[in-house]
Amino acid sequence: MTRPTPLSGFPEWLPEQRLVEQQVLDRLRRTFELYGFSPLETRAVEPLDQLLRKGETSKEVYTLRRLQAAEGEDEQSLGLHFDLTVPFARYVLENAGKLQFPFRRYQIQKVWRGERPQEGRYREFLQADIDIVDRDTLPSHYEAEIPLVIGDALRSLPIPPVKIMVNNRKLCEGFYRGLGLEDPEEILRIVDKLDKIGPNAVKAEIQQKATEAQAEACLALAGISAQDASFADDVRKLGVEHPLLDEGIAELTAVVETAREHSPGLVEATLKIARGLDYYTGTVYETELAGFERFGSICSGGRYDNLASAGRDVFPGVGISIGVSRLLGLLFKADALGVTRPVPTAVLVALWSEEERAASNRIAASLRARGIATEVAPVPAKLGKQIRYAERRGIPFVWFPANGENPDQVKDIRSGEQAAAEAQTWAPPAADMAPTLR
Amino acid sequence: MTRPTPLSGFPEWLPEQRLVEQQVLDRLRRTFELYGFSPLETRAVEPLDQLLRKGETSKEVYTLRRLQAAEGEDEQSLGLHFDLTVPFARYVLENAGKLQFPFRRYQIQKVWRGERPQEGRYREFLQADIDIVDRDTLPSHYEAEIPLVIGDALRSLPIPPVKIMVNNRKLCEGFYRGLGLEDPEEILRIVDKLDKIGPNAVKAEIQQKATEAQAEACLALAGISAQDASFADDVRKLGVEHPLLDEGIAELTAVVETAREHSPGLVEATLKIARGLDYYTGTVYETELAGFERFGSICSGGRYDNLASAGRDVFPGVGISIGVSRLLGLLFKADALGVTRPVPTAVLVALWSEEERAASNRIAASLRARGIATEVAPVPAKLGKQIRYAERRGIPFVWFPANGENPDQVKDIRSGEQAAAEAQTWAPPAADMAPTLR
Incomplete structure (x- = not known):
């Protein structure tokens, strides 16, 4: 390809x-x-005659055909909705x-105009x-x-x-x-x-x-x-x-x-x-x-x-x-609308070795259970590399599982601040819980 | 029609x-x-040759055509994605x-199979x-x-x-x-x-x-x-x-x-x-x-x-x-999944007369400002009729704006319980804030 x-x-x-x-x-x-x-939500298609009721828009319609429709098959002509x-x-x-009137609905869907x-x-856009x-x-x-x-x-x-x-x-x-x-x-x-x-x-x-x-x-x-x-x-x-x-x-x-x-x-x-x-x-x-x-x-x-x-x-x-x-x-x-971070993830749990993945998974599960979006590191690379991975992804916190004498610790990689923490109780500041519009 | x-x-x-x-x-x-x-999200269409790379699925593809494509116009053949x-x-x-790997994404969209x-x-379904x-x-x-x-x-x-x-x-x-x-x-x-x-x-x-x-x-x-x-x-x-x-x-x-x-x-x-x-x-x-x-x-x-x-x-x-x-x-x-009420609306604000709609609107705005989904009655009908409208829609509360000597009151139309209330402070029980799955 x-x-x-x-x-x-x-x-x-x-x-x-x-x-x-x-x-x-x-x-x-x-x-x-x-x-x-x-x-x-309504289906994406309407019978073509319905879409063409208003002649003005007829040129904008995409019509549909089954690629393997049988020869002479007489199917209803369908088109993609344009609004x-x-x-x-x-x-x-x-x-x-089946509806109660006055009926009020919102509908958020793609429409297509050829x-x-x-x-x-656009030929495809969201309304x-x-x-x-x-x-x-x-x-x-x-x-x-x-x-x-x-x-x-x-x-x-x-x-x-x-x-x-x-x-x-x-x-x-x-x-x-x-x-x-x-x-x-x-x-x-x-x-x-x-x-x-x-x-x-x-x-x-x-x-x-x-x-x-x-x-x-x-x-x-x-x-x-x-x-x-x-x-x-x-x-x-x-x-x-x-x-x-x-x-x-x-x-x-x-x-x-x-x-x-x-x-x-x-x-x-x-x-x-x-x-x-x-x-x-x-x-x-x-x-x-x-x-x-x-x-x-x-x-x-x-x-x-x-x-x-x-x-x-x-x-x-x-x-x-x-x-x-x-x-x-x-x-x-115009670069006039963005989000506070590019991914849902708030925490990356580091990984000491592939054998200890279950321990990192347990920490992640504990954080998720309290609504904190968490990933576990892809591979047990050197710590600096794991932190750089979080940086590249835009994940604000890295969690270090307990290791020998060291207890669990969490690091805000933006400020560099690091402190002991427990997976059952720690939470990020409210502003870091989820990405928000800015 | x-x-x-x-x-x-x-x-x-x-x-x-x-x-x-x-x-x-x-x-x-x-x-x-x-x-x-x-x-x-990805666009709904792919070049047809991409969709047909796996011969097995070719018969399921819907192809697209601009209704008013010019004679002899050589446009790329497009089809709707089937997964x-x-x-x-x-x-x-x-x-x-532009992506960070490993890249993890979720995607919730309609797909089409002819x-x-x-x-x-189904010919159109959500995945x-x-x-x-x-x-x-x-x-x-x-x-x-x-x-x-x-x-x-x-x-x-x-x-x-x-x-x-x-x-x-x-x-x-x-x-x-x-x-x-x-x-x-x-x-x-x-x-x-x-x-x-x-x-x-x-x-x-x-x-x-x-x-x-x-x-x-x-x-x-x-x-x-x-x-x-x-x-x-x-x-x-x-x-x-x-x-x-x-x-x-x-x-x-x-x-x-x-x-x-x-x-x-x-x-x-x-x-x-x-x-x-x-x-x-x-x-x-x-x-x-x-x-x-x-x-x-x-x-x-x-x-x-x-x-x-x-x-x-x-x-x-x-x-x-x-x-x-x-x-x-x-x-x-199988009637195995439903919702606690059929509409988002928690409160219907009643209407004494069309002239007093602004007063009912103000109450509604005050409730909405605190996250309580609210509608104002369609017409200043008799009170019984307004309550029946709420019942028919599945709205649990009806709000009666202050009227003469009577202060604002709110009625739970399921229990019949009614009490004085202020639009700036009243809230429904947590379970009635929004419809939830049951």
Whole structure:
């Protein structure tokens, strides 16, 4: 076998980076569960026709085939899921009779997109999603709860501050309709390009469907942002009226004000936020990481009313998705997130001779029984070599088993401090028990 | 959309079952880390030629294709991994320069096999693997460590007792060669069928390659088992001699005796264990769950010397894999593993009116800040209805916010007990903090 090389678009972490990822996921899970979200996983595959329901994403799907499928075998076409929302909607429909509604779940899984690889685009990546779905109707207060959860989750990590930018589809649609524009989705798609092509180009594009005054009003709306209910005054000043606009303003006000009480500075009403996918029907979210704004949103989502329905059953929902691989990729590249040591192991038990391995094993077992991660030295090398092995691995303590007249001793190889110790009672300082994020 | 139906071979758990799975994985991880194994994940895909290196498994591979791949586009053929050992071997080769050896990692991921679905066979399932690899040579004491880790991991779960059955390839090969048989792999493949086709059929098959006396000796060897070093005496009694046999006996003795000191009753030398995959070169492991023996091994593996090599670099290893989906599938079907409550939530904060939601949110935030998982009621329904909602979800406590003259109160809805409480100080009994396995 020749030495293998990485596959473009399929990132893999080194062990220390994976340790970081694992700890990040543990903290996210912890917060999600504090808010009562249940863990859930769905299979990696969906029937292809389900994945292609939204034509826009069809080009990103990986399809599957059994290598040894029999000639003419008529199996259902399957593809790998490209997000966690479509599989979740399908899961809710399939298991509706066994779930309690409103149903809140978190889901942390890989997704796959067969895109052409390019800078910052992965073909396989990890997402962490939360969603709340209800049967028939979903109260809009859940749209205000989602940013609290995400705020607590992301703020539990030692990363730069985040800002969740929220908008509301009803607000925009109501505004555009109040202006007399008949294809609000089209306008939204154009406004979505604001950061990319700039206000002049957006205005020119809108004017292909509207008057100059209408285009200017759309741009003025997109320019509004505030961290409190004052955004509503700015919208009102534009003089447009529509019942849907009123609804949207009320919902967005509730989101902003709920977040302002819970976590000042976390949420901002940002009326240019559009979100590409057109299944959103209410609040939409995007999230900026301070210092990494140019890389786009690290956590996005919104309210959807038409994603899960079968016959007369409808299950409206609201959810958001943290792009974990993307976030970690950015932070690793900037050397902005790490861990206090690169391995779980706190103690290396030294070995005097291969014949005395059982004695070293007993010490290790005794430490492990009290939650202290421990390895025994690979070989009974010279002591200096065993200590250097611990150093290389990043293990902070080396344990020397009793030897002749000498009792058991433990050495902190960072400070060089060494003292007699008993395997039944000794413990490292709390900060050294396990690696933690830094 | 019509109501979707399950896909055969792609199991999905209900939320409560996934909660169980999550807790099982947490306990496995905990044990793996106590032994110093680092977490690792590899991408889901490998180049197809890598997956097909062992012809035997080729029929089980799912291949991938980008739905919108351009005509004539010459992309590398990819397939989903069918185990975690092949990707790990590739990862070690690819990253050898960045890893510290001996390298110990655990890996918990889905794998896919495009088999025809049949009873108990999954096409997508979760495995939890541990492996230790070293550069050039791997001391055999690691073959004795693996059962200690797995024993501690599985015994941390409230499941029936497990028995790890071990054998050694060198022992078998040495024995067969000592008998004068020239194709030991072929004999091993026949012995592997012992439980399936019985001793007479095995004997008949071996006799196609050997004399009756040789066949009987092979069967006699396969009949030996013991939980201590006494198996060696039984082997010696068969009167066969070969240097490889001596090596195998010594290694197997070390495995059995190391385990006997650490966890009496855990490990048994069982000389009929063969393992199908032919990359094993030393100790092999299979694991029986008491009461579920007929479903086969829940945890298997062994020592391999030739899986990872590039040019002059070789990385021998030893590892074992817990079939998590299969294990849970069996236990769920037998109703033999569950959780103390079906949701993470400990407390439901009731809601007097939608206008007072902020007050209920504040109580919830205060409880969460002290690690108590809390939800706020979906709607300000009649109190009885809110309590029934908690009951239906399996939430043990309902919190009533202060109301007029009444202070805050909390009710254990299982006992009906209710008392005044403060959100800044109240905590549930330790057993109710989080759901745990039972």
